[in-house]
Amino acid sequence: MPSxxxxxIDTVLLDMDGTLLDLHxxxxxxxxxxxxxxxxLHGISRAMAELELQPLFERHAGQLQWYCLDFWSAELKLSVRELKQETAHLIALRPDADTFLNAIKRGGKRVIMITNAHRDSLSLKLERIELAPYFERLISSHDYGFPKENPQFWDALRADIGFDPARSLFIDDTLPILRSARDFGVAHLLAVKEPDSRKGPKDTAEFTAVGDYRDLIANL
Structure with a gap:
């Protein structure tokens, strides 16, 4: 990939799930x-559960409530927080993400996490993986009331942290979010080649994708 x-670049904006952490x-x-x-919990078959859940997932995808554990707990009548604890052992850092974070922090860049993850999801992951020390701020889109797919998220982010989009790098594994950032004027954009370690490389369309974080810091 190009250097x-x-x-x-003054500011590095980083997604969490699929970018720093394995999306598996x-x-x-x-x-x-x-x-x-x-x-x-509802006494139905797995097939019936999927039939009930799939249209709900499709209806709310890309909206703030899609990422909200409170919304899904109420909608599904179960505690999503507790269920996430049951699989927390699967939370894992993507290869060399910590090497990359160390390098850009040492390089004097302003490093800020921007995630659509609900604060409870963020807390659960930070309990398992020590990410916080690398960042100036850990921002959830729930803080602003708009997901990263929405242009209003970017307006709120600039008002909050005062970054210059023309001198910023943003890395994310979701194409609609990268397009939203591009429309806002973020100059340097990278997708992620393999956000889920079990699923292989994905098509990142018009965006250059990072496969190995060590490649990004060779000329830092």
Whole structure:
């Protein structure tokens, strides 16, 4: 992949799930563990659980409530927080993400996490993986009331942290979010080649994808 123009970058904005952490935990939870536990708790078959859950997931995808544990706990009549604890052992750092974080912090860059994860999800992951020391701020889109897919998220972010989009790098594994950042004017954008370690590389469309974080810091 091409070298990053680090002299033109002051702020590094980083997603969490699928970017710094292996997306396997989230995919396994929402596609396997939750449907199974939903079926058990409601006394229905796994197939019936999936039939009930799939349209709900599709209806709310990309909206703030999709990422909200309170919303899903109420909607599904179960404690999503407790169910996530049951699979927390699957939470894992992506290869060399910590090496990358160390390097950009030492390089004097302003490093800020921006995640759509609900604060309870963020807390659960920070209990398992020590990410907080690398960051100036850990921002959840729930703090602003808009997901990263929404242009209003970016307006709120700039008002909050005062960053210059033209001198910022943003890395995320979700294409609609990268497009939203591009529309806002974020100049340096990277997708993630393999956000889920169990699923292989994904098509990142028009975006250059990072496969090995060590490649990004070679010229830092």
């Amino acid at each position: 990053l123009p680090w002299s033109d 935990f989230d995919n396994h939870f929402w596609l396997e563990h939750l449907p199974q536990r939903y079926a058990e």
